[in-house]
Amino acid sequence: MxxxxxxxxxxxxxxxxxxxxxxxxxxxxxxxxxxxxxxxxxxxxxxxxxxxxxxxxxxxxxxxxxxxxxxxxxxxxxxxxxxxxxxxxxxxARRLAELRYSLEELDAMTPSQFEDAVRDLMRRDGVDARRVGGAGDLAADVIGTHPPTRQIVVVQCKHTTTGRSVESRVIHEVNGTAGPAHHADVAVVVTNGGFTREARRRAAQFHMALIDRERLELWADQGASLPDMLSLGSMWRGRRYRLLHRLE
CATH class of the missing domain: 1.20.5 (Single alpha-helices involved in coiled-coils or other helix-helix interfaces)
Known part of the structure; x- marks a missing residue:
C-alpha cells in the first residue's frame, strides 16, 4: 500500500x-x-x-x-x-479512512453540525470528546480529555458562511472561562474562516491554540492529528499551548 x-x-x-x-x-x-x-x-x-x-x-x-x-x-x-x-x-491513512471532511463539506454545515464535526474529529484522533455547546456553555462548545496525558482540551467553534475573521473578543471570552469554569489545560478556537491580527496576538499572549481554515484543512481533510498539532504530552513544545494558569 x-x-x-x-x-x-x-x-x-x-x-x-x-x-x-x-x-x-x-x-x-x-x-x-x-x-x-x-x-x-x-x-x-x-x-x-x-x-x-x-x-x-x-x-x-x-x-x-x-x-x-x-x-x-x-x-x-x-x-x-x-x-x-x-x-x-x-x-x-487510518485516520482518513475513519473520518474525513473537506472544506466544502464543513462550509455547508450549520454551526451545530460544525460542532459535531469537531467533536467527531477529536474522537477520531483519540481524544474523549463531548459536545457541550448551547445556551450557557461558558465559551466552550466541545470538551475533551486526552487519555495518555489526562489533559483537558476546551474548544470553541466559530462557523462562518461569509469568511468573516474571528475577533479578539472571542479570545478573551475563551481565556476567561477555559480555566476557571472548565479546568482546561489547553484552549482551542476552531473556525472555517480566519482570525484578525489582534486575535492572533492575544491568543499567543494567553497560550491559546488557533485552528484557522488552513490548519482545519490539514486536520480534517489531510489527516493531521490534533494531539500532534497541539503538542499534547510534549514537555517543551507543549508549553506553547499550555494555558498560563497551568504553567504556574
Whole structure:
C-alpha cells in the first residue's frame, strides 16, 4: 500500500526553498569590478571548502577505527527516521479512512453540525470528546480529555458562511472561562474562516491554540492529528499551548 505524505513541508524542504529564493535574487555581475569581486568570493569559497575537505580526510585517517561505529550509527538513525515516517503515514491513512471532511463539506454545515464535526474529529484522533455547546456553555462548545496525558482540551467553534475573521473578543471570552469554569489545560478556537491580527496576538499572549481554515484543512481533510498539532504530552513544545494558569 502506498501512503501519501500530508501536512506542511519538512524543515529541510522549507530551508531549501528559502535558499533557492535567495539565489534567484542574486544579480548577474555587470562591470569588471563586479566580476572581480564575484571571482574573489568564489575563490575564497573554493579554498574554504578544500581546506574543510583536507581537515575531514586528516580526521578520518586519524580516527579510522571509529568509522564502523559511525557507519552503524548513521545507518540506524536513517532507518529510525524512515520507520517513523512510515508509521506516521500509516496512522494518517487510518485516520482518513475513519473520518474525513473537506472544506466544502464543513462550509455547508450549520454551526451545530460544525460542532459535531469537531467533536467527531477529536474522537477520531483519540481524544474523549463531548459536545457541550448551547445556551450557557461558558465559551466552550466541545470538551475533551486526552487519555495518555489526562489533559483537558476546551474548544470553541466559530462557523462562518461569509469568511468573516474571528475577533479578539472571542479570545478573551475563551481565556476567561477555559480555566476557571472548565479546568482546561489547553484552549482551542476552531473556525472555517480566519482570525484578525489582534486575535492572533492575544491568543499567543494567553497560550491559546488557533485552528484557522488552513490548519482545519490539514486536520480534517489531510489527516493531521490534533494531539500532534497541539503538542499534547510534549514537555517543551507543549508549553506553547499550555494555558498560563497551568504553567504556574
Amino acid at each position: 502506498t501512503y501519501r505524505a500530508t501536512g506542511r513541508p519538512s524543515p529541510g524542504r522549507r530551508l531549501a526553498a528559502a535558499a533557492l529564493r535567495r539565489l534567484r535574487r542574486i544579480r548577474r555581475p555587470k562591470s569588471a569590478d563586479d566580476w572581480l569581486g564575484a571571482g574573489l568570493i568564489a575563490l575564497i569559497a573554493v579554498l574554504t571548502i578544500a581546506q574543510a575537505l583536507v581537515m575531514l580526510v586528516e580526521w578520518l585517517l586519524r580516527t579510522w577505527w571509529a568509522l564502523p561505529s559511525l557507519t552503524v550509527g548513521l545507518t540506524g538513525a536513517i532507518w529510525a527516521r524512515w520507520r517513523v515516517r512510515i508509521l506516521r503515514a500509516r496512522a494518517t
